[in-house]
Structure formats: structure tokens, C-alpha cells
Amino acid sequence: MATQKLYAGVKLREIRGRLALTQKVFADKLGVSLPYLNQMENNNRPVSAGVVLALAQEFGLDVTELTVGESERLVSDMREALADPVFTATAPGLADLRLAASNAPAFARAFLDLHRAYRQSHERLASLDEALGREGTSLKPSPWEEVRDFFHYCDNYIDSVDRAGEAFASQASAGKDVVILAEELLKNHGVSVQYSDNSEIRHYDPRLRRLHLSARAHSPTRRFQLLHQLALMTQNGLLEATLDLARFSTPEARDIAKIGLANYFAGAALLPYRAFQEAAKETRYDLERLADLFGASIEQVAHRLSTMQRPGAKGIPFFFVRVDQAGTITKRHSATRLQFARFGGACPLWNVHAAFETPGKFLRQLAETPDGVRYLCLARDISKPAGAYLAPVRRYAICLGCEVQHAHELVYADGLDLKGRFEPIGISCRICERRDCHQRSVPPLERRLKVDPDRRGLLPYEIAD
Known part of the structure; x- marks a missing residue:
């Protein structure tokens, strides 16, 4: 290799x-x-x-x-954008993309913004959307996309908020849980906390200064939502200052980002950086043991592991992804060289999809991406019941992984032949270079096709050079 x-x-x-x-x-x-x-x-x-x-x-x-950093993400995003048919005859090679991402990152981001605007206008025209003709309409990213990209290019690590959450957790005295401390601080701010049998996970009434948390929700969810509200009440200045630096283009994006930052504080308070990092090493990254130690969910633990990128104290670089039953990526982050597609779903050969078939079990996979990098992937289904009969159950699957050179530090690598066979996976069919994949859903957009009506292999076409 x-x-x-x-x-x-x-x-x-x-x-x-x-x-x-x-x-x-x-x-x-x-x-x-x-x-x-x-x-x-x-x-x-x-x-x-x-x-x-x-x-x-x-x-x-x-x-x-x-x-690992912004340049790898820029290269991945530019490759996906350049797979658009509009670039068929002019798409630069991978070496040129790496040079652009390294030498001119501002230009690369401007290119991605331009392609996103083009893509949005194309989609609107194709669907006969009249938005282009309305006054005040502009081709900007949606608020959700803008916030997603903000966290993506911050390496999903916000130092000031992370340290604030850790500082709060350190205030808990021996034997006092962070939840008790959070309730006391909210009480000091005139906010009462009630646990009610309702379908809303969290509801704050500013008039009565009363926070309602659903008694139906699992304990880790209630803990997280309590800490989320604490962030909004006690860390507002820090959150607003961070939002000012981000310079979001719309009030909606800023509002969504504030929720994300409050969530970040909650995660950092529930799973404080140094204590969590030490426990992760001691347990060999056993997600179930870590969840039990910190009163968190397996998903919260897995997501937190992907954020351990504090300068001078970085943990193992992990990627983390969550998909729904349709295969759509609903959360994504990578501190590794593996970067997820911005649009569409994940590779069907990835074990994250099989996790729905084996509820409650961890699935291990040794996988290799087209660039020759090898990974240990760990997948599991995550069900989120609403706590009542006939209430809808939200089902997801999560996948956590790292490059194989770090695998020996994980308990999940025990018994695996790390020098054996690695399953070939891709990022997205539309930019995947593999020619003989039996699960390919669409042809690669950056390759010519050959169609022979007298022959039929795994696919009804061949991918040309």
C-alpha cells in the first residue's frame, strides 16, 4: 500500500x-x-x-x-462537487485538488459555495420552483447546511465551549452528580425543574420560569436536556460571542447554531474532556462501560469520542456517523481521512446498514476505502422509543471507526486479524472509483460508460478508463 x-x-x-x-x-x-x-x-x-x-x-x-484537518475535508467536498456532470470535461485530478486545498483554502471554499448555489438553482428550476423570481431570494445555503458546515470545518471541536463544560463538571463535589448541580444552579436563576408525563422531551416556560422534562425519556436524554437548558441560562454570553465570530448569514442559521452549541456544552459537561479521555483509555474505548460510568447513552459516548481533538491533548482520531433506515446520513463527523458525502447516503457495503438487522449487537468490520486507507468500523442500531404504547419509535444506526493503526487500543479489535481481509467500501456511489462493486446504485459521474447490448455482468454497463 x-x-x-x-x-x-x-x-x-x-x-x-x-x-x-x-x-x-x-x-x-x-x-x-x-x-x-x-x-x-x-x-x-x-x-x-x-x-x-x-x-x-x-x-x-x-x-x-x-x-488531518480542513484540507482533507476540502478535498473530499471538492471531489464530490466535481463529480457533477457540468465538470465532465474539465475536472482536475486529485493532486491538483490537494494543492488547491493546501495553498488556497479560501478559493476552495468559494468554489464550493459557487457549486452549491449552482446546484440549488438547478434543483429549483427542475422542480419549477418560483423562488428565483421572488424578490429578495438569493442562492445561499440553507440554514441547516450552513450550521452543518460550520461544525464540520471546526473539526467538531469548539475549544471555549468544551472547556466551559469541563469547568462546570469539575464544580461537582464528591458524590454530587452534575444533574444535581445543574438543578441547583437553575434554581439559583429562579428556574424550577419538573418531570412530567408528556411527549415533549424538553419544554421551558419563560413566563413561569419552569423547565419541564419528560419522565418518559431515558435518563441519559433527560440529563442531556437539563444540561442543554443550563447552557442557555448560564452560558449565554459565551454562546453569543461564539456565534458572533461565526458570522452566520441568516438569523435562522444563528438560531440553529445556538442549539448546536448548547448541545455541545451539554455533551462536554456530561462527558468532561480529561476525565472522559482517561476513562476511555482505561476501558479500551468500551462504549457500554463508558456509558455506564458517565450516565450517558451509547450514541452520546460515540459522538463525544469523535470530538476529542483538543490541541496538545488529542485522542484517537475517530469518525462518527448516524444514519436512518433509508440510509440517509443524519449526523456526520470525521477526524480521520475518511470524509462523508455531503449529499445522499452512505456506501451500502458499510456495516452500519446491517446494524438494523441485529438490534442490540455491535457489528465489527475491517474496511478499506478506495485510497487504500484501512479502518476498524463499529456499528450498532440505536432505538429511541417515546415511552408510550403506539408512540413512534425512532430508529437509527451509528458507526464509529478509526484507522487500523489505532485498532489495538480498542477492545473491539480483540480476536480480529488486522492483517487479514479488508472489505472494500466507498464514500458515495456517484464518486466511487470501484468498477466491480455489486452494490453500485448509480454510475460514477466522473467516468465514461460503455454499454454492450449483447453482454450483461453485475451491472448493465461497464465503467471505462
Whole structure:
């Protein structure tokens, strides 16, 4: 398996600027010549292993900052956008995309914004939508998409909110649960908490200053929603300051993002960073044990693991995804090189889909993506009953995974042959390069097709070079 060269010119320049060093001094400390450093900073040369080692030894740099980040997400998103038929004759190669993402990330984001606007206008015209003719209409991302992209490109880690949640959790004295502390703080703010037999999971009445939580909801859900309300009541200044920095384009996007930030605080308070990280290592990332230790759900634990990206104290880079029964991705985040499709569902060969067939059980899968990167994937169904007969049950499946070099740290790798067969999976059929996949739903948009009426294989067409 070929090793992917590391181009990180923008990150090198950012590190040098942060240290306030000239190129000459920086080159001397890294043990390379000035021309060589200049070539690396301009992505004319990949970053060598010696330079990576020098960055770690000389400056204490967390070298994962060089390998996973915004550029990988930009490359994945641009590949998906360029699979659009409008680019059939002009789509650049993968090397060019990596250069654009590394050297000109602002240009790459502008390109994605432009393609999204084009896609929206095309969809509206195709459905005879009159929105384009109405006054004040513009081709902006939907509020939901804008917020999703905000968290996506923040690496799903918001440092100030994360530390605030951890600081709150540290206030709990010995034997006092964070829920008791949250109820006391809300009481100090004049808010009473009641547990009612109703279908709404959470309802706050600002006139009566009364918070209603559903007694039907599972305990982890009630705990999370209580902490969510605490964030809105006690951390409003922090949340608003974070929203100001994000500069959302619409009030609706800002409102959705505020809910997301309050959720983030709740997760950080329920699963405080350092304590959770230590417990994860001690239990070898056993999701059930972690859920029991922190009074959380398995989904909350899995999602939290994917956010452990604090500079200087990063955990294992995980990806996390949640899908519904139709295969639509409803939550997604990746701190790994695997980046999920922005549109459509997940690869049908992925074990996350099979989780619906085996409720209550963890499914393990050794998988390999088309770029040759190998992963350990863990999937499980997640049912969310409403607590009453005939009330609708929401069913999802979640998948948590990491690159195989970290697999030995997980209890779920025990008994697996990590040098054996890895199942081929993709990202999305429309950009997947595999030619002989028996589960392909649509042809790849960036490849020509050959159709022979006298032959029929797994697919009614062949994918040409």
C-alpha cells in the first residue's frame, strides 16, 4: 500500500508565524536548508519525516495537526462537487485538488459555495420552483447546511465551549452528580425543574420560569436536556460571542447554531474532556462501560469520542456517523481521512446498514476505502422509543471507526486479524472509483460508460478508463 505524501505548506507557514520566526531561523531549527523550507511552504515538496520529527522534538507540535484537518475535508467536498456532470470535461485530478486545498483554502471554499448555489438553482428550476423570481431570494445555503458546515470545518471541536463544560463538571463535589448541580444552579436563576408525563422531551416556560422534562425519556436524554437548558441560562454570553465570530448569514442559521452549541456544552459537561479521555483509555474505548460510568447513552459516548481533538491533548482520531433506515446520513463527523458525502447516503457495503438487522449487537468490520486507507468500523442500531404504547419509535444506526493503526487500543479489535481481509467500501456511489462493486446504485459521474447490448455482468454497463 503506497504511502500518501504529506503536503502541508499552509500549516508550516502558520506554525512559523505563530512562533514569530523568520524562514532562515525556522529552517535552521528544522535542520533543512532555506530553499528546501521555501519549497515545502509552497507545496512544491512534501514534508519529510525528518521535518515532522523536528517539529515534534523542537516545538512540541502535535503532528496530527499536519495530517488531518480542513484540507482533507476540502478535498473530499471538492471531489464530490466535481463529480457533477457540468465538470465532465474539465475536472482536475486529485493532486491538483490537494494543492488547491493546501495553498488556497479560501478559493476552495468559494468554489464550493459557487457549486452549491449552482446546484440549488438547478434543483429549483427542475422542480419549477418560483423562488428565483421572488424578490429578495438569493442562492445561499440553507440554514441547516450552513450550521452543518460550520461544525464540520471546526473539526467538531469548539475549544471555549468544551472547556466551559469541563469547568462546570469539575464544580461537582464528591458524590454530587452534575444533574444535581445543574438543578441547583437553575434554581439559583429562579428556574424550577419538573418531570412530567408528556411527549415533549424538553419544554421551558419563560413566563413561569419552569423547565419541564419528560419522565418518559431515558435518563441519559433527560440529563442531556437539563444540561442543554443550563447552557442557555448560564452560558449565554459565551454562546453569543461564539456565534458572533461565526458570522452566520441568516438569523435562522444563528438560531440553529445556538442549539448546536448548547448541545455541545451539554455533551462536554456530561462527558468532561480529561476525565472522559482517561476513562476511555482505561476501558479500551468500551462504549457500554463508558456509558455506564458517565450516565450517558451509547450514541452520546460515540459522538463525544469523535470530538476529542483538543490541541496538545488529542485522542484517537475517530469518525462518527448516524444514519436512518433509508440510509440517509443524519449526523456526520470525521477526524480521520475518511470524509462523508455531503449529499445522499452512505456506501451500502458499510456495516452500519446491517446494524438494523441485529438490534442490540455491535457489528465489527475491517474496511478499506478506495485510497487504500484501512479502518476498524463499529456499528450498532440505536432505538429511541417515546415511552408510550403506539408512540413512534425512532430508529437509527451509528458507526464509529478509526484507522487500523489505532485498532489495538480498542477492545473491539480483540480476536480480529488486522492483517487479514479488508472489505472494500466507498464514500458515495456517484464518486466511487470501484468498477466491480455489486452494490453500485448509480454510475460514477466522473467516468465514461460503455454499454454492450449483447453482454450483461453485475451491472448493465461497464465503467471505462
